[in-house]
Amino acid sequence: MTGSMELYHLLIMFFVAVVAAAFGTLIGGSSIVTIPTLILLGLPPHTAIGTDRFGIIGVGLAGWYKFQKKGLINYRVGLIVAIPVLFGTALGANLVLQISENVLKHVIVVTNILLVAFLLLNPDIGVKRRQSAIRQKEYLIGASLSFLVGVYGGFYGAMAGTFSMYILIAWFRQTFIQSAATQKIGSIFMTVTASTVFALNNAVNYYLGLAMLTGCLVGSYLGAHYAERIGNVWVKRMFIAFIIVALVKIMFSP
Numbered sequence: 001m002t003g004s005m006e007l008y009h010l011l012i013m014f015f016v017a018v019v020a021a022a023f024g025t026l027i028g029g030s031s032i033v034t035i036p037t038l039i040l041l042g043l044p045p046h047t048a049i050g051t052d053r054f055g056i057i058g059v060g061l062a063g064w065y066k067f068q069k070k071g072l073i074n075y076r077v078g079l080i081v082a083i084p085v086l087f088g089t090a091l092g093a094n095l096v097l098q099i100s101e102n103v104l105k106h107v108i109v110v111t112n113i114l115l116v117a118f119l120l121l122n123p124d125i126g127v128k129r130r131q132s133a134i135r136q137k138e139y140l141i142g143a144s145l146s147f148l149v150g151v152y153g154g155f156y157g158a159m160a161g162t163f164s165m166y167i168l169i170a171w172f173r174q175t176f177i178q179s180a181a182t183q184k185i186g187s188i189f190m191t192v193t194a195s196t197v198f199a200l201n202n203a204v205n206y207y208l209g210l211a212m213l214t215g216c217l218v219g220s221y222l223g224a225h226y227a228e229r230i231g232n233v234w235v236k237r238m239f240i241a242f243i244i245v246a247l248v249k250i251m252f253s254p
Contacts, residue, residue: 006207009041009042009208009211010207010208010211011211012037012041013034013037013038013041013055013208013211013212013215014211014212014214014215015215016033016034016037016212016215017030017034017055017058017211017212017213017214017215017216017219018215018216018218018219018222019033019219020033020034020215020216020219021058021059021062021215021216021217021218021219021220021223022219022220022222022223023223023238023242024059024161024219024220024223025059025062025063025180025184025219025220025223025224025227026176026177026180026223026224026227026230026235026238026239027162027165027176027180027235027238027239027242028159028160028161028162028163028164028165028183028239028242029159029161029162029242030056030059030161030216031052031056031159031160032159034052034055034056034212035048035049035052038051038052038205038208038212041208043205043208046198046203047203047204047205049198049203050194050195050198050199050201050203050204051198051203051204051205051208051209051212052212053093053191053194053195053198053204054191054195054198054199054204054206054209054212054213055208055209055210055211055212055213055215055216056187056191056212056216057188057191057192057195057213057216058212058213058214058215058216058217058219058220059161059184059187059191059216059219059220060184060185060187060188060190060191060220061188061217061220062216062217062218062219062220062221062224063180063181063184063187063220063221063223063224064184064185064187064188065221065224066220066221066224066225067180067181067184067224067227070181070224070228072177072178072181072182073181073182073184073185074172074174074178074181074182075185077134077168077172077174077182078182078183078184078185078186079185080139080142080143080146081142081143081146081164081167081168081172081182081183081185081186082146082185082186082188082189082190083143083189084143084144084146084147084150085146085147085149085150085153085164085186085189085190086150086189086190086193087147087150088146088147088148088149088150088151088152088153088154089150089151089153089154089189089190089193089194090150090154090193090197091150091151091154092150092151092152092153092154092194093154093193093194093197093198094154094197095151095154113247116240116243116244116247118170120240134171134172134173138171138172139171141171142167142168142171142172145163145167145171146164146167146186149163149164149167149186150186150190153190153191153194154190154193154194154197160190161183161187162239162242162243164179164183164186164187165179165180165183165239168182168183175232176232176235176236176239177227177228177231177232177235180224180227180235181224181227
C-alpha cells in the first residue's frame with residue numbers, strides 16, 4: 001500500500017471516528033460504525049476489533065474530561081459498574097475466538113427488543129431523575145449485569161456502552177445524560193483492558209488506531225459539550241432510534 005493510500009485511509013478513519021464518537025458519547029454504539037469501517041479499510045476481523053478497542057479509548061477519555069467539568073459523573077455508581085466491567089472485559093477479550101457469533105447476534109437482538117419496549121412503555125425513565133434510594137439488591141444486579149457487559153465488550157464491543165447505559169438508567173435511576181457521563185468510567189476500564197489484551201496478541205493496527213483515537217477524542221468532546229443543550233428527551237429519542245436501526249442492521253447482516 002502506498003504512502004498516499006495510507007494517508008487516505010487515516011483521514012477516512014479520523015473523520016468516521018469524529019462522527020461516530022460525537023453520537024456515541026451520548027447514546028453508545030460508536031463501534032457499530034467504526035469496526036465495519038476498519039474491516040473495509042483492509043483489517044482482518046480480529047485486528048479490526050482490537051484496533052477499535054484501542055481507538056475507542058478516546059471516547060471515554062474526552063467524554064470523562066468534559067462531563068467531569070460539568071459535575072455530571074456519579075463516581076460511586078461509576079466504580080460499582082466499572083470494576084466488574086474490568087474483570088468481564090479481561091475474560092471476554094480472551095474468549096473472542098471461542099464464542100459463536102450467531103448465538104451472540106440472537107442474544108443481542110432479543111435483549112434489545114425487550115429493552116426498547118421497556119423504554120417505550122416507561123416514558124419518564126431516563127428523562128426525569130428518580131429520587132428513591134437505590135437498594136442493595138439493585139446494586140448487586142447492576143454490578144452482575146455490568147460484568148456480563150464487560151465480557152461482551154471484551155470480545156466485540158459494539159453497543160457495550162449502550163448496554164451500560166441501560167443498566168445505569170434502569171437500576172441506578174440516572175437520566176440519559178447522567179448515564180452517558182457516568183458510563184465513561186466503565187468505558188475507560190473496558191477499552192484499556194481489552195486493547196491491552198489485543199495488543200499483547202499483536203491484534204492492533206496502531207496507524208489506524210491512532211487516527212481513530214484522535215477522531216474519537218474530538219468527537220466525544222463535542223458530543224459531551226453539547227449534551228445538555230440537546231437534553232434528555234432528544235437523547236432518549238436518538239437512543240431508541242439508534243437501537244432500532246442497529247437491530248435491523250444486525251438481523252439482516254450475513
